[in-house]
Amino acid sequence: MARITAGVATSHIPALGVASDLGKTEEAYWQPAFAGYEWTKAWEAEQKPDVVILVYNDHATAFDMKVIPTFAIGCGEEFQPADEGWGPRKVPVVQGHPDLAWHIAQSLILDEFDMTIINEMDVDHGLTVPLSMMFGKPDAWPARVIPIAVNVVTYPPPSGNRCWALGEAIARAVASFPEDLSVQVWGTGGMSHQLQGPRAGLINKEWDNRFLDRLEGDTDALRHIPHIEYLRETGSEGIEMVMWLVMRGALGRATRTLHRHYHVPASNTAVGHIVLEPLP
Amino acid sequence: MTPPRDIHQYLAEFDDIPGTRVFTAARARQGYHLNQFAMSLMKAENRERWKADERAYLGEWKLSDAQKQAVLDRDYNRLLDLGGNIYFLAKVFSTDGQSFLQAVSTMSGMSLEDYSAMMLAGGRSPAGLRSLKDKY
Numbered sequence: 001m002a003r004i005t006a007g008v009a010t011s012h013i014p015a016l017g018v019a020s021d022l023g024k025t026e027e028a029y030w031q032p033a034f035a036g037y038e039w040t041k042a043w044e045a046e047q048k049p050d051v052v053i054l055v056y057n058d059h060a061t062a063f064d065m066k067v068i069p070t071f072a073i074g075c076g077e078e079f080q081p082a083d084e085g086w087g088p089r090k091v092p093v094v095q096g097h098p099d100l101a102w103h104i105a106q107s108l109i110l111d112e113f114d115m116t117i118i119n120e121m122d123v124d125h126g127l128t129v130p131l132s133m134m135f136g137k138p139d140a141w142p143a144r145v146i147p148i149a150v151n152v153v154t155y156p157p158p159s160g161n162r163c164w165a166l167g168e169a170i171a172r173a174v175a176s177f178p179e180d181l182s183v184q185v186w187g188t189g190g191m192s193h194q195l196q197g198p199r200a201g202l203i204n205k206e207w208d209n210r211f212l213d214r215l216e217g218d219t220d221a222l223r224h225i226p227h228i229e230y231l232r233e234t235g236s237e238g239i240e241m242v243m244w245l246v247m248r249g250a251l252g253r254a255t256r257t258l259h260r261h262y263h264v265p266a267s268n269t270a271v272g273h274i275v276l277e278p279l280p
Numbered sequence: 281m282t283p284p285r286d287i288h289q290y291l292a293e294f295d296d297i298p299g300t301r302v303f304t305a306a307r308a309r310q311g312y313h314l315n316q317f318a319m320s321l322m323k324a325e326n327r328e329r330w331k332a333d334e335r336a337y338l339g340e341w342k343l344s345d346a347q348k349q350a351v352l353d354r355d356y357n358r359l360l361d362l363g364g365n366i367y368f369l370a371k372v373f374s375t376d377g378q379s380f381l382q383a384v385s386t387m388s389g390m391s392l393e394d395y396s397a398m399m400l401a402g403g404r405s406p407a408g409l410r411s412l413k414d415k416y
Binding site for chain 2 (some may be wrong): 014015022059060061064065066083085153154155156192194195196197198199200201202203205207227228231232233235236237239264265267268270278
C-alpha cells in the first residue's frame with residue numbers, strides 16, 4: 001500500500017531559484033535563507049520518497065485568464081520547466097507518476113472534489129523552486145512528482161477549510177493505492193509578502209510564526225482562518241499559505257515537527273519552511 | 281463545514297485594506313485584455329516585436345487608452361487600478377529586465393535603496409496597515 005510518510009512546507013520565492021541557478025547561495029544575502037534547508041536536504045537523501053505530491057500555484061504561466069481551475073492535478077508523464085519570460089530554469093524535467101495521479105484524481109472526484117485533470121503543462125517556479133530547495137542540483141530529480149495546482153490568484157481562492165479537506169481526501173486516495181510507495185505531501189508558497197501597491201513589502205513575523213506553531217500537534221485551528229485575515233495580516237500574496245493546509249490536512253489528526261526554519265527577507269518575502277511527520 | 285459566507289460582505293472587506301488591490305472578479309473582468317497582453321510576452325518572438333515598437337504591439341490588443349498609457353508609463357499602481365494583476369504585469373517588467381524587488385519598490389513610493397533597506401531590516405510592519413476603518 002502507498003503511505004504518506006511526511007509533510008513538507010516551504011516558500012517558493014522565484015529569487016531563491018535564481019540564487020540557486022547562479023550559484024549565489026553562499027553569498028551573505030542568500031546564505032541564511034539557504035542554510036535552513038541543509039537539514040532537509042540530508043533528511044530527504046535518507047528518506048528517498050518515491051513520490052512527492054506537490055501543492056503549488058501557477059503564476060500566470062500554464063494558466064492565463066482564459067481558464068482558471070480552482071484545484072487541478074497533473075496526470076502527465078512529465079512536466080517541462082516553464083519559460084517565465086527569461087528562459088526556462090536549467091533544472092531537470094519533472095517526472096510525473098501517472099498511475100498514482102490518475103488514481104488520486106478518480107478518488108478525489110468520487111470523494112466529491114471536482115478536480116481539473118491536466119495532462120500537459122509546463123511548471124513554473126512555484127513547483128521547481130521547492131524541488132531545488134529540498135534536493136539541491138541533481139542531474140535528475142530523485143522523486144516522481146504529482147503537481148496539484150491551486151488558484152490563489154483570482155478571487156476567491158478556495159477556503160483554508162476546503163484546502164485542509166482536500167488534503168484529507170488525498171490521504172484517503174493514497175492509502176487506497178495498492179502499490180508500495182513512500183509518498184510525501186508538500187505545501188508551498190508564502191509566508192507573509194505583498195508584491196503590489198503602496199503596502200508592498202509587508203512582513204508579519206509574529207503571525208507567520210504562530211502559523212508555523214499551529215501546524216504541529218492535534219489542533220486544526222488553521223483551517224478556519226478566513227481570507228481577509230491572510231490579506232490584512234500577511235499581505236496580499238500571503239494567501240498562498242492556504243496551500244500549506246492541503247499538506248497539513250493530508251497528515252491526519254496530529255503531527256510532530258522534525259525541522260523548522262524562518263528567515264526575512266528573500267527579495268520581498270518571508271522564507272518559511274517546516275518538516276512534519278504524521279503521528280498515529 | 282464552514283458556514284456559507286455572505287458574498288457582499290466578503291467582497292466589501294477587501295476595500296478596507298490600505299494600499300492593496302485584491303484581484304477580484306470585477307478587476308479580472310476589467311483587466312482581461314491587459315493581463316492577456318502581458319501574458320503574450322511569455323513568448324520570445326512576441327517580446328522581440330514588443331521591444332521593437334511598444335505602441336504598435338499594444339495596438340493589437342483591446343486595451344483602453346488609459347491602460348495603454350499606463351503600460352507605456354510602467355505605472356504599476358495605475359495598472360493595478362485598471363485591472364492588472366501583478367503576476368501578469370511581471371511579464372512586462374521581466375521583459376524590461378527588472379526583478380520583482382525593483383518593480384515592486386516602484387509601487388511602494390520608496391526608492392529601490394530605501395525599499396531594499398526596509399526589507400533587510402525585516403520588512404514593512406503591518407501595524408496600522410491592516411484596516412482603514414478600524415485603524416490597527
